[in-house]
Amino acid sequence: MHQLLRYLIALVWLANGLLCKVLHLVPRHEAIVARILGPAHAGVLTRLIGLGEIGIALWVASEIRSRWCALVQIGLILSMNTLEAVLAPDLLLWGRANALFAVLFCVLIYFHSLRPNRLSAR
Template sequence: MRQLAYLIAAVWLANGLFCKVLMLVPRHAAIVARILGPAHAGWLTRLIGLGEIGMAVWILSGIRPRWCALAQIGLVLTMNTLEAWLAPDLLLWGRANAAFAVLFCLLIYYHTFSGARPATR
């Protein structure tokens, strides 16, 4: 089950580091600009990316895994709801992104709450 933790952390790390901090996917900054305003979109996008990198570190740390999973699920659902409502034209698959978000949340839920994962800290 540790492989699932690596996979989930890799999603957060890739989106945070490559898409937002390094700005290799400009669409992310455009989404942030649309939702939070264009004046500070660059540094807000990078700040969000740093938060996503922090989430990857938290996942790999194994500290408070249930709180971590709940935070991830809440963030993913909140982010995707806002994006689908305020910037659907900027999403890779439009409103269909929601299906991938739900699948990702189900994977997080399964990994943490299915009983297949040993409890840690």
């Protein structure tokens, strides 16, 4: 179960990074970046963010420094979703309700990697 969850978490990062941003299959992502960081370089910045998300997917799959990886993920998810909810709620798939899915994903990451009894088993 632990390994399956790890790969599912990595898959979320990979899909968002590669499919949505690098391959530009979901143009809404670039529109969000343009709204938050400005339209001048939104295409390049969106692809760079996507490459970063692919890197996180690889980091999750590797299990290297998994505690730090989980903390980075949770920090990024909460900060990205807060910015998006405040500055571009109309561009989000479920509007401000996206925050609910972000928090649920953070809870999954927490219970998978950070819960106290999980850490003592390592």
